[in-house]
Amino acid sequence: MASTRSATFSVLDLASITEGSTPAVSFRHTLDLAQHAERWGYNRFWLAEHHGMPGIASSATSVLIGHVAGGTSTIRVGSGGIMLPNHAPLVIAEQFGTLESLYPNRIDLGLGRAPGSDQAVSRVLRRGLGAGGEDFPELLSELRAFFKPNSAPVNGxxxxxxxxxxxxxxxxxxxxxxxxxxxxxxxxxxxxxxxFAPDYLMPALEIYRNNFRPSETLEKPYAMIGVSVTAADTEREAKRLATSQQQAFLNMIRGRFGQLPPPVDSMDGLWSPYEEAALLRQFGFAVVGDKEQVKNRLQAIIADTGADELIIASQIYDHQARLRSYELIAEARQEIG
Known part of the structure; x- marks a missing residue:
């Protein structure tokens, strides 16, 4: 293991809709989490674009970013991310230009090239079959041009x-x-x-760092990695809380998309041996445990990856339990130093 180092901690939220609840409740919980995260010293609060998923309410990502930024004061708020091929670059430039004008020096624009849903939704969003992400570099170049000061207008x-x-x-x-x-x-x-893609982490970081070219934006590489973390006062309770996300993934690989289910005492009998193996592989990078266990595992991840920042995703059914999880993670961050 590499020498101990520190990293900044941030929050990734999907505005999960729990079983029996509504998007309106999810939005209240999202803002409450962001307000707590600000007090606990998290660096940024990101929301992810997904479409057509009964358990995720963050589809209108820019709108929700404005809701969170308006209810907080100092924490950075942004997208993790906006799926750029779904949108005209001009629209994203105007939306995030508006957000930055309303909440100066607090807005981040994280961009991805995946659709954020299935092909049927992609067809509706993109109004055709020609935009599958392969034109992402061109879309990105156009978007960046819209933000440049005193630049020639795009397309003249x-x-x-x-x-x-x-x-x-x-x-x-x-x-x-x-x-x-x-x-x-x-x-x-x-x-x-x-x-959700742990097997490709180290190769991707190597590609990024080995090929990095300094720019006006950055002098050296800056890498943030997503980590799924479920923390509780006891290891047993953390493992129980983590079964909500495990059930959601199990439903997904079975082709059944629904709201985030409540936790169960055991997954035994809910999955086949093949499904269990697939799930454990998918969540091989996940951190589940009490504060000491979480601290030790996150410290090891930081040391092994050299990450500058961790962005923590915690899909937990009970809102108070989710708050407690992020509170324990913040305490662990302080102890890591």
Missing amino acids: IVRAIPGEGLDVPIWLLGSSGFSAQLAAQLGLPFSFASH
């Missing part, structure tokens, strides 16, 4: 108002080497989705 006539001249930090997000390579070439910060 189009300007983003608001947006033009505003410093909205752009991050590239990914779960493979594509965005790692592009972020390195452009000198942008990079966030890897290791909470």
Whole structure:
């Protein structure tokens, strides 16, 4: 293991809709979590774009970012991420230009190239079959041009108002080497989705760091990694809380998408041996335990990966238990130093 080092901690929220609840309740819980996260010293609070999923309410990501930023004071708020091929770059420039104008120096624009849903939703969003993410570099270049101060209008006539001249930090997000390579070439910060693609984490970080070119944005690489964490006062309770996310993943691989289910005492009898193996592989990077266990595991992850920042995702059914999880993680961060 590498020498001990510290990292900044942030929050990734999906505005999960729990069984029997509604998006309105999820939005209240999201804001409450963000307000607590601000008090507990988290660096940023990101929301992810997903569509057509009964258990995720963050589809109108820019709108929800405004809701969270308006209810907080200092924590950075942004997207983790906006799936750029779903949108016209001008629209995203205007939306995030508006957010930055309302909440100066607090808005992040994390971008991904996946659809954030299935092909049927992609067709509806993109109004055709020609935009599957392969044009992401061109879309990104167009988006960045809209933010440049005193630049020539895109296509000779189009300007983003608001947006033009505003410093909205752009991050590239990914779960493979594509965005790692592009972020390195452009000198942008990079966030890897290791909470659902753990096998590709180290190769992607190597690609990013080995090919990084300094830019006006960054002098050296800056890597953030996603980590799924469930913390509780006891290991037993943490393992029980984690079964909500495990059940949700089990339903997903069976093709059944629903709201986040309540935890169960044991997953025995709920999965086949094959499904159990697939789930354990998927969550091989997940951290589940009491504060000491979480602290030790996160410390090891920071040391092994050299991550500059961890963004913590915790899909927990009970809102108070989720708050407690993030509180314990914040305490662990203080002890790591």
